[in-house]
Amino acid sequence: MxxxxxxxxxxxxxxxxxxxxxxxxxxxxxxxxxxxxxxxxxxxxxxxQPQPLVSGRTTGEYIPQFYSRVVTGPLMNRSVCFVCRNGQRPVVMVLVRQLEPGLKPLLRNIDRLVDRNRTTGLRSFGVHLSNDPFRSISQVQTFSFTNRIQMPLTVSTDAVASESCQNLHPEAAVTVVLYQRRRVIERFAFRENELTFDRVREVIQAVKQFAADELQPAEADPAPAADSAPVAAQKPEPSSLTAAGGS
Incomplete structure (x- = not known):
C-alpha cells in the first residue's frame, strides 16, 4: 500500500x-x-532530379567523319572535316547546340591545355549545330571574338547529331568528346544551364588527365577511310558568306 x-x-x-x-x-x-x-x-x-545525360558515341567507339563550315581561324569559309584533318591525334571535340555562359571558361581552358600540349599532338575544335547554320555564323563568330577563343569553331546542321554520326542526346546543349586514334576515350554531356563552374572544372580535369595519360607523338594525317565517307554539312553558298564579328 x-x-x-x-x-x-x-x-x-x-x-x-x-x-x-x-x-x-x-x-x-x-x-x-x-x-x-x-x-x-x-x-x-x-x-x-534529372539524370545525367548520355550523349555522344560510347567509349571505344569509332568517331565518324563529317564536314562542317569553318567560321573562325585561318580556314574560315571552308568546308572542313576536322576528324579527317586531325587523323590519329588526341582531340577534344566540343559539340554545341546553345552558346551557354559556361562555354567561355570551358573553351578558354581547353585552349590553354591545347597550347601547352601542342607539340605532343593535342588538338581541339568546336561545332555549333542548328537547323539553319547560316543564321548562326555571325553569332558564333561574335562569341569567339568577344571571348578570345582560339580553337577553330564551325557550324553544321543537326544531321551531325544523328545516331549514325555523333549520336547526341536530344536534350544535350553541350557535348564534349575526348578521343584518340579516332576512338572515344571519354565524353561529357550537359543540358541547358548545367554547364556550371564545377562541371567545367570536372571536364578540364579530365582533359588534363587525358593529356597526361593518352598523348603520344603525333602521327601523319591518314587519308579518309574508303568505307567511311564523311557526312556532308548543308553549307551556305560561298557567295553569300560574310565574316561577321571577327575571329
Missing part, C-alpha cells in the same frame, strides 16, 4: 500512471511517421 499511497501523494491514480508511457509511445509513433514521410519526400525529390 505504501507504493500506492506514494503514487496518490504524487497526484496520480493507477490509471493516470500509465498515461505518460502511452503519450510517449504516441509521440514516438508520430516522429516515426514524420521521418517516413520525410524519407518518402526525399525519395520523390531524388526521382524528380
Amino acid at each position: 505504501l507504493c500506492t499511497a506514494v503514487l496518490f501523494i504524487a497526484g496520480s491514480t493507477p490509471a493516470e500512471a500509465g498515461e505518460p508511457q502511452a503519450a510517449e509511445a504516441a509521440a514516438t509513433s508520430v516522429r516515426s511517421g514524420e521521418a517516413t514521410a520525410s524519407g518518402n519526400a526525399a525519395a520523390v525529390e531524388d526521382s524528380l
